[in-house]
Amino acid sequence: MTNEIKDSIKVRIRDLNLYYGNNHALHNINMDLHKNKITALIGPSGCGKSTFLRCLNRMNDLIRSVKVDGQVIIDEKNIYDKDVDEVAVRKRVGMVFQQPNPFPKSIYENVAYAPLKHGLIKKGHHCDDLVEKSLVQAGLWNEVKDKLKEPGTSLSGGQQQRLCIARTIAVQPDVILMDEPTSALDPISTEKIEALMLELKKKYTIIIVTHNMQQAGRIADYTAFFHLGDLIEYDETETIFINPSEKKTEDYITGRYG
Amino acid sequence: MRFLLMSAAAVSILTTFGVLFSILFEAIEFFQMRSFWYFISGIEWSPGVEDSKFGALPIFSGTFIITFIALSVALPIGLGSAIFMSEYASFSLRDKLKPLLEILAGIPTVVYGFFAAITVAPAIVSFFEIFGIHASFNSALASGIVMGIMIIPVISSLSDDVIRAVPDSQRKASLALGMTKSETIKAIVLPSALPGIISATLLGLSKALGETMIVVMAAGMRPNLSWNMLEDMTTVTVRIVDALVGDHEFDSPETLSAFALGLVLFAVTLVLNIVSVALIRKFKEKYKVNTL
Amino acid sequence: MTYFKSESSSVSKLSSSQKKIKTDNPFYDPSLQKRHAQARRFKFLTVASIIFAISFLVFFLGDMIVKGLPAFQQSYMLIDVTYNEKTVDSTRKAIDKKYRRIVSRSWLRDIPAMVEQDPSLMNTTQATWVLVNHQVDQYMKGHYYKIKNKYLNIVKEKQAVGELELRFNTIFFTHGDSKIPENSGIKSAIIGSILTLIVTMIIAFPLGVMTAVYLEEFAHDSYWTQLIEININNLAAIPSILFGLLGLAVFINLFGMPRSSPLVGGLTLALMTLPIIIVSARAALRSVPDSIRQAGYGLGLTKIQVVQDHVMPLAFPGIMTGSIIGLSQAMGETAPLIIIGMIAFIPDSPSSIFQAATVMPAQIFTWAGMPERAYIERTAAGIMVLLSILISLNALAIYLRKKFEVNW
Ligand SMILES: Nc1ncnc2c1ncn2[C@@H]1O[C@H](COP(=O)(O)OP(=O)(O)O)[C@@H](O)[C@H]1O
Ligand SMILES: [Mg+2]
Numbered sequence: 001m002t003n004e005i006k007d008s009i010k011v012r013i014r015d016l017n018l019y020y021g022n023n024h025a026l027h028n029i030n031m032d033l034h035k036n037k038i039t040a041l042i043g044p045s046g047c048g049k050s051t052f053l054r055c056l057n058r059m060n061d062l063i064r065s066v067k068v069d070g071q072v073i074i075d076e077k078n079i080y081d082k083d084v085d086e087v088a089v090r091k092r093v094g095m096v097f098q099q100p101n102p103f104p105k106s107i108y109e110n111v112a113y114a115p116l117k118h119g120l121i122k123k124g125h126h127c128d129d130l131v132e133k134s135l136v137q138a139g140l141w142n143e144v145k146d147k148l149k150e151p152g153t154s155l156s157g158g159q160q161q162r163l164c165i166a167r168t169i170a171v172q173p174d175v176i177l178m179d180e181p182t183s184a185l186d187p188i189s190t191e192k193i194e195a196l197m198l199e200l201k202k203k204y205t206i207i208i209v210t211h212n213m214q215q216a217g218r219i220a221d222y223t224a225f226f227h228l229g230d231l232i233e234y235d236e237t238e239t240i241f242i243n244p245s246e247k248k249t250e251d252y253i254t255g256r257y258g
Numbered sequence: 259m260r261f262l263l264m265s266a267a268a269v270s271i272l273t274t275f276g277v278l279f280s281i282l283f284e285a286i287e288f289f290q291m292r293s294f295w296y297f298i299s300g301i302e303w304s305p306g307v308e309d310s311k312f313g314a315l316p317i318f319s320g321t322f323i324i325t326f327i328a329l330s331v332a333l334p335i336g337l338g339s340a341i342f343m344s345e346y347a348s349f350s351l352r353d354k355l356k357p358l359l360e361i362l363a364g365i366p367t368v369v370y371g372f373f374a375a376i377t378v379a380p381a382i383v384s385f386f387e388i389f390g391i392h393a394s395f396n397s398a399l400a401s402g403i404v405m406g407i408m409i410i411p412v413i414s415s416l417s418d419d420v421i422r423a424v425p426d427s428q429r430k431a432s433l434a435l436g437m438t439k440s441e442t443i444k445a446i447v448l449p450s451a452l453p454g455i456i457s458a459t460l461l462g463l464s465k466a467l468g469e470t471m472i473v474v475m476a477a478g479m480r481p482n483l484s485w486n487m488l489e490d491m492t493t494v495t496v497r498i499v500d501a502l503v504g505d506h507e508f509d510s511p512e513t514l515s516a517f518a519l520g521l522v523l524f525a526v527t528l529v530l531n532i533v534s535v536a537l538i539r540k541f542k543e544k545y546k547v548n549t550l
Numbered sequence: 551m552t553y554f555k556s557e558s559s560s561v562s563k564l565s566s567s568q569k570k571i572k573t574d575n576p577f578y579d580p581s582l583q584k585r586h587a588q589a590r591r592f593k594f595l596t597v598a599s600i601i602f603a604i605s606f607l608v609f610f611l612g613d614m615i616v617k618g619l620p621a622f623q624q625s626y627m628l629i630d631v632t633y634n635e636k637t638v639d640s641t642r643k644a645i646d647k648k649y650r651r652i653v654s655r656s657w658l659r660d661i662p663a664m665v666e667q668d669p670s671l672m673n674t675t676q677a678t679w680v681l682v683n684h685q686v687d688q689y690m691k692g693h694y695y696k697i698k699n700k701y702l703n704i705v706k707e708k709q710a711v712g713e714l715e716l717r718f719n720t721i722f723f724t725h726g727d728s729k730i731p732e733n734s735g736i737k738s739a740i741i742g743s744i745l746t747l748i749v750t751m752i753i754a755f756p757l758g759v760m761t762a763v764y765l766e767e768f769a770h771d772s773y774w775t776q777l778i779e780i781n782i783n784n785l786a787a788i789p790s791i792l793f794g795l796l797g798l799a800v801f802i803n804l805f806g807m808p809r810s811s812p813l814v815g816g817l818t819l820a821l822m823t824l825p826i827i828i829v830s831a832r833a834a835l836r837s838v839p840d841s842i843r844q845a846g847y848g849l850g851l852t853k854i855q856v857v858q859d860h861v862m863p864l865a866f867p868g869i870m871t872g873s874i875i876g877l878s879q880a881m882g883e884t885a886p887l888i889i890i891g892m893i894a895f896i897p898d899s900p901s902s903i904f905q906a907a908t909v910m911p912a913q914i915f916t917w918a919g920m921p922e923r924a925y926i927e928r929t930a931a932g933i934m935v936l937l938s939i940l941i942s943l944n945a946l947a948i949y950l951r952k953k954f955e956v957n958w
Contacts, residue, residue, distance in 0.1 A: 059434060064348070075576040087585070088577040091436030101427040104450055104544075113445065114435035119581050164431070171435055259854050260768055266760035267769075270828065271781045273821045277792055280799035338599025346593060359603055364940060366882025368911040369614070369933050372918045376926065377613055410603050438585050440592035461787070468789020470885035471911075475918060495791050495885070502794075502889050508803065520795045524788065531787035 010035040010175060010205040011056065016070035018051060018060065025051050027229045029070070033175075033222075038197060038206045040220035040237065042213060044252065047226040049209040053177050056207065057093035058086040074175070091118060094168035098180040100160035102152030102167070107144050110152040110163055111135060111170045118171060130170055138166035139196050158189025165196065169204070176200065178208040182215070194219050213253065217241055225249045281524055284517035291511045297518060303481040305501065305512040312515050314522075316481035320398065320491030324477060325466040327402025327487060328409060332462055335406075336413030337455065343414070344421040345443055356418065363411035371475030374404035379476055386488060396478035396490035405472050409462040416461065420454025420538075421447060423545055450545075457537040464530040468523060470495040494519045614937070618930030624719035624732060625687040626679040627652065627708055631661075633671040638662045645680070651701050656733035657681040681721070682714070684731040684924035690716055694923055722931065726897045727913060731924035734917075736932050738899040742812060742892070742907035743881060749816020749903055750823055750880050755873055757820075758827030762869075765828075766835040767857050786825035793822050794889025802890060810891035810906035818886050823876040830872020834865040867954030871947045878943040882936065884911040910936045 011033040018026040026048050033039050041049045054060045055072055058079060071078045079089045102110050111131045121127050131148070135141040140162045144155070152163050161181055168176060178197075182190040197206055197219055210216050216223050217237060224234040225248070233240060233249045244250045289297070292312050300313020339359060343352045379400035386393040393399070424447050432442040448455070478490025479500060501516035508514075629649055637644035641658040657680055665671050686705055689695040697705065708714040726738030761778070769775040797818035801807045807814045838861050846856035887893070893912045900907035908916070910932065917929040 057434065059430070062430075062433065077574070077576050079577065081575075083575055084577045085579065085582055085586075087436050087438055087582055088579045089436075090434055091579070092577065095434035097427065097431065097434075099427060101425075101431045103428060103431065103446055114432075114437060117437055117441055117445070117585075167431075167435065260764075263760045263764035263768060266757050267764045267778050269757050270761060270785055270824060271778060273796075273824065274781045274785050274788075276800060276821075277788055277796045280796045281792065284795075284799055335599040335602055338596045339603050342593075342596035342600045346596060355600060355604070358607065359600075362603065362607055364878065364882075364944060365610075366884065366911050366936065366940070368882070368884040368915050368918075369937070372914065372929055372933065373610060373613065375918065376617075376929075407603075407606055414603070438589040440589035441585065443592070464787060464789075468791060470789070470791045470888075471915065474885075474888075475915070495789070498791055498795070499885070499888055502798065503891075503893070517795060517799075520792055524792055527787060527789055528784060531784055535783060 008035050009033070010074065011207075012071075012073040013055075014071040014073065016052075016055060016068070016072065018048075018055060018069070019065075019067045020063070021065040025229050026055070029231045031224065031231060031234055033205060033207060035205050036201055036203070037221040038201050038208060038219050039222040039224065040216035041207065041209045041224050041226060042211070042216055042252070043226035043232075045211065048229045049226050050179050052226065053095075053179055053207060053209055056175065056177055057090045057095055059090070059095065061086050091171055092173050093175040093177060094171060094173035096161070096164050096168055096176065096178040096181045099184055100157055100164055102155070102160050102163050104151060104153055106149045107135075107152050107155070107163060108148040111167050114167065114171045120172065134166040134170040135163075137169055137200070138162045139192065139199075140166055156189070158185050158192060161185060161189065161193060162196065165193075165200075169200070173204065175205045175207065178206065180209050180211060183211065190215075213241075225252060227252070278524065281517050281520045284514050285521040287509070288511060288514035288518045291514070301483055303497070305515060306504070306506070310511065312511065312518075314481075314494075314497075314519065316483040317492055317494055317497050317519070318522075319483050320477070320481065321467060321493040321495075323485070323487060323491060324398045324402045324405065324473060324493055325463065327399060328405035328466040328469075329459070329463060331403055331406025332409040332413050332466075333459060336410045336458075336462070337417055339410065339414040340417035340421055341443060341448075344418045345439070345447070356415070359411045359414055362407065363415070365408075367408065367469060367471040368475070370404050370408050371471040371473075374400050374472050374476035378404055382488070391488065393488035394478065394490040396476065397488045398477060398491040399487045401473050401476040402487070404476065405466055405469055408469070408472065409465050412462045412465055413455075413458045416458035417451070417455050420451045420458070420541060423454070423541075424450045425545060451541075453537040453541040453544075457534040457541070460530045460534040460537075464527045464534070467530075468495065468527055470499060474499050494523050498523075611937075614930050614933050617927060618932075618934045620691045620693070621722060621927040621931030622719050623691070623716040624721060625682045625690040626715060626717050627682050627686075628677055628679055628713035629653070630675050631678045631680065632675040633661065633665050634673050638665055648701075648704055649680075651698070652682050652686050652705060654681040654683045654730065654732045656728065656730045679717075681732060684922060686714075687732055688923055690714065691927075722928070726899055727895055727908070727916070728897055729895075731920075731922045731928070734925070734928060736910065736913060736928075736935060738896045739908050739910045739913035739932070740935075741899040742896065742912075743909040745812035745900060745903050745907060746815040746819065746887075746892075746909055747877060747881060749812055750819040751873070751877060753817060753820035754823040754827055754876065754880075758824050758873070758876075759831050759869060761824075761828045762831030762835055763857060763862075766832050767853070767861070782825045782828050785821075786829070790822060790883055791885040791889065793818050794886030796821070797886060797890040808904050808906070810894045810908075812900065812903040812905075812907050814890050815887050815892050815907070815909065816903065818890060819880040819883055822883065822886070823880045826876035826879060827869075827873050830875065831865070831869045834868025834872065835861065837868065838864045867950050871951045874943050874947040874950070878940045878947075881909075881943070882911055882940060884909075884915055887912050888915070910939075 009032045013029050013031040016026055016029040029052065041052065043049055055068060060066045060068060068080060072080060077084065103113065108131055111134050112127050115121050115130055121130050132141060135144060140159060143159060152160065155163060182193050200206060220237045223237040223240040225232045225240065227248055233244055233246045240249060241253060244253060297312055297314050299315060300311060301315045302311040302313045303317060304311045343355055347355060379395050379397060382397055382400050383393045383395055428446050428450065429442055432446045473493045473496050477496060478492050479496065480490055480492055482489055482491045498516040498519050501513055504512065506512040629645055631644050638661060641661045642650060644658065644661055645653055685695045685697050689697060689705060705714060721733060722735045724737055725733060725735030728734040765775060765778065797814055801814045801817055802809050842860050842864065843856055846860045887909055892908055893916055894906045894908060896906060896908045914929055914932045917925045917932060
């Protein structure tokens with residue numbers, strides 16, 4: 001492996017298995033996720049996309065019955081090593097959820113909350129700057145700059161989701177995980193968020209779960225197809241959509257099931 | 259049949275107004291004999307003597323101090339227990355702990371009173387003796403602490419319910435930002451649950467104000483305008499009992515003073531309850547829960 | 551590169567293993583240690599509060615048991631008792647003079663009754679196990695006692711030869727209150743409680759269930775029903791002592807019902823129990839699925855028939871559970887009953903709801919205020935009896951709920 005390729009890989013997943021109690025939900029996943037690219041995870045519902053995504057920032061640790069095997073290596077460090085703190089992992093691997101879930105606080109506090117706790121900034125104009133920068137990056141600034149004190153929950157669904165993205169990038173992560181971030185939104189909001197992701201990938205590595213194949217086609221550089229806990233196929237998006245090597249992938253793409 | 263059912267339902271209204279009016283009429287009678295103004299601001303309460311006075315301020319202050327002690331015990335412990343049960347304990351552990359705490363609510367108050375008088379009060383006296391401080395055997399502290407323990411489940415049970423009603427998505431959002439569990443609880447969960455927690459506290463407060471047996475058995479009879487928790491103090495409920503079990507004529511100000519005090523108690527607890535219900539309703543609407 | 555630079559300044563302070571962790575771990579964040587410590591402290595505080603609450607419960611129950619257990623035993627002494635005309639008349643003379651300060655006055659008082667029951671005792675002298683007074687009893691239990699030396703020696707002699715011993719205290723369960731500690735028992739309070747609670751349930755149960763049925767099945771969401779709902783809620787929050795004021799002003803002074811009677815006590819408690827029954831009955835009715843009602847209507851039944859024959863049987867276990875809980879709360883209630891005079895001294899069990907009576911918690915209250923040490927253990931024993939009944943009632947309620955729990 002040349003250094004160049006190695007540098008372009010942000011996350012390497014090795015022999016990853018996950019069990020919910022006795023339910024073997026992920027089977028031996030091996031995968032390299034590329035830096036500053038958007039990787040889409042597709043597959044029929046219940047195939048383990050969300051579960052896989054949660055492995056990348058150790059959110060699965062919160063579920064009591066979960067047992068994880070294998071390695072998720074970010075920046076040459078397995079995040080499941082004993083000396084890795086899951087809180088530090090989540091600081092560097094942000095997550096955006098399917099349902100927009102802003103805190104019942106002001107727009108400003110929604111963004112400033114985590115950076116303040118992490119000690120990234122102090123209250124005052126640094127904080128104001130960071131809030132502005134994050135909201136600008138999330139493409140929300142112009143819409144909310146006059147009402148930063150209003151509750152985040154007063155925004156529309158699409159705005160709420162962009163607020164959640166602003167909140168995530170305010171922590172300055174390297175990787176952003178998105179679990180069907182637009183499935184609860186209308187087409188116009190969806191379009192805005194897709195545009196935003198294309199902008200964000202310049203700075204961040206983005207992994208997105210989507211059940212909308214057009215979306216994957218529009219924005220993803222790489223696409224992975226999951227089926228019943230197996231990673232069936234993973235390649236450049238074009239290849240997956242035009243020339244998949246697996247029959248299952250083709251069936252799914254062409255809408256034969258799922 | 260329908261009419262019969264409706265009249266049954268009317269009984270509850272009748273009762274509330276029955277309580278209100280039976281107290282109100284006798285209280286009015288009292289205030290025809292004694293000044294209302296002196297009642298709420300006077301500092302001397304001396305029934306049964308030649309020139310009897312009915313200034314309830316020392317009674318209110320005693321009630322306030324004992325209630326304050328009770329809440330200082332019940333709020334941190336009740337809330338702490340609620341947080342443990344809703345955020346840290348496993349389902350099975352929580353299912354065991356909650357009924358256990360509710361036993362505390364099921365113990366008759368006369369039992370708490372006995373415990374306060376016979377176990378806690380002497381313990382407080384001997385404890386402060388070590389430091390050469392004199393404490394009364396009827397100290398406000400003893401009844402306050404035991405009363406606090408009595409209202410722990412009032413606060414913990416409702417708080418546990420509201421904390422668990424805070425949507426999980428908010429916890430996940432905070433944890434996904436790299437917050438620790440305690441940061442998430444303090445900064446996200448508790449503020450969301452705050453209306454419910456305040457509501458629970460008001461219910462606890464109302465319960466403490468109206469609590470009778472603990473103070474009758476463990477607090478003093480002496481109206482005492484003092485801040486010292488180690489002194490004996492009396493409360494509204496103690497004086498109500500005292501006024502009514504004595505041998506006074508029913509129409510004497512001595513007896514009727516009980517109704518004046520009762521009216522104050524009724525008004526205060528009613529307001530507390532109304533505010534508490536309103537807060538809970540707000541919380542329910544916000545999170546669209548109807549299990550509370 | 552700056553990464554290494556900033557780290558190296560503090561590296562010297564760290565052991566080699568820590569240094570290794572730091573340098574090859576991009577997730578190392580020293581500020582997290584403080585935050586995790588904070589998180590642990592916070593969790594510890596919540597654990598500590600629940601442990602405090604639970605251990606209080608344990609300590610408290612333990613304290614009651616330790617204080618109350620001795621009351622279930624009572625000391626008896628084997629002495630000669632002479633039964634004849636003279637001693638029946640003047641019972642003190644039935645025993646040797648030296649025992650007069652040792653034996654219980656109440657036992658002697660009962661001699662005529664004993665002879666009447668068993669005439670063959672007449673004109674005999676029998677070695678009999680005789681109830682001793684509470685001071686000797688306290689001595690036997692190792693508590694503080696006040697006995698003159700002269701008598702104490704006799705007591706010790708008797709104890710040494712096994713003619714003074716502790717036995718199960720039947721008096722506690724077969725007697726009412728008494729000014730003689732060793733003669734006092736909880737029986738009349740239990741009877742008083744039963745009579746009072748019968749009145750309570752006769753009033754509160756039908757009223758509560760009917761109100762619930764009205765609100766759930768018949769009422770439309772109108773101003774009127776809202777008023778009732780708010781009222782029920784407020785009723786539940788009124789301090790119990792104020793119900794005592796109501797009982798005094800309305801039932802006793804206005805209606806002229808007998809003071810201290812289970813009738814007035816039961817009525818007063820009924821009003822307090824009402825909201826508990828209403829709330830639980832409503833919940834039980836609500837949990838019956840609408841499909842049951844629809845099926846009834848489908849058969850052409852009227853609303854009342856549907857409720858009576860189809861809804862009520864299904865809601866009944868839930869209603870029972872709530873009523874038992876209401877009953878157990880009423881059973882422990884003291885304050886309002888004190889106000890209406892149910893703390894009278896009641897040696898004999900009441901036989902009707904119009905007679906003066908006392909109830910268990912009121913008896914506990916009275917005993918708690920007595921100066922003699924023997925009453926303290928009786929208070930605690932009374933508490934044990936009361937708590938056992940309450941716990942059994944609640945266990946029954948939980949059992950009913952579990953047994954009839956249906957998941958629709
Ligand atoms: N919290 C959980 N506990 C137990 N099993 C779970 C949990 N979450 C998901 N699963 C199981 O894991 C499998 C994958 O689920 P998920 O990752 O949510 O699929 P997807 O996101 O692709 O729809 C499913 O079979 C689901 O039942
Ligand atoms: Mg999913």
